[in-house]
Amino acid sequence: MISSDVIRGYNDTMILFLLLEEPSYGYEISRKIREISEGRYVIKETTLYSAFSRLEKNGYIESFYSDETTEKKRTYYRITREGLEYYREKCEEWYLTRSVIDLFVRDRKED
Amino acid sequence: MISSDVIRGYNDTMILFLLLEEPSYGYEISRKIREISEGRYVIKETTLYSAFSRLEKNGYIESFYSDETTEKKRTYYRITREGLEYYREKCEEWYLTRSVIDLFVRDRKED
DNA sequence: CAGATGTACTACTACAGTCGTAGTAGATTA
């Protein structure tokens, strides 16, 4: 399992990625991350909800309640225009970061 | 410029990578990181020195002073067996992490 | 029918790594 200290800074990006597809809520996001990563990464609840509030505070996502009264009371989130913009920036940043770290991560001595 | 929150957790790995080549010291490590990354990443002094002390505390590097008395007083570091081990683990972790983040970083909607 | 499990959160505390700022001090270059 991946230590989340490594993914730090990309939880927000993953959440936004999933919200691009459709509005969603905590538990579903969590489940999708686990599924997409095939269990390699499982986001902690605290991390997830603190990410939600941070993203909302920054205007990258908006919360709302489902119209259907039959449904369980839960908070849904949808991505905003600013959120999409931010997501794209993070993607660019990721390519750059990945290229830099790749330079330092390879075997040098074989002993 | 890359946000250092992203590389967080890989500063140690970069330092160890450079120490694999030869023992070195703060300023040189800093310079090499800047050079290798072609200026895309510049490690902060405070980050660097706190990484040194953390790595030494964990037994991944050892400090020593140069024999040459003519040389400027500076602390050198060399990587230990445990450091090499740790470096290898971080490399493996990186490949895994990279593969996971890659799944969430790609354009989904083109609007 | 009860109890376990799944869903959907909230609250609070703690910590590690990084940042910003500042300061020291000797060596080299202009």
Added chain:
DNA sequence: TAATCTACTACGACTGTAGTAGTACATCTG
């Protein structure tokens, strides 16, 4: 002689994540 380079150390602050705990309702299982 001043500016820049080298080689650090100290301190306080911030952010994101972790850990722990608790609430509450729904659904499945024996």
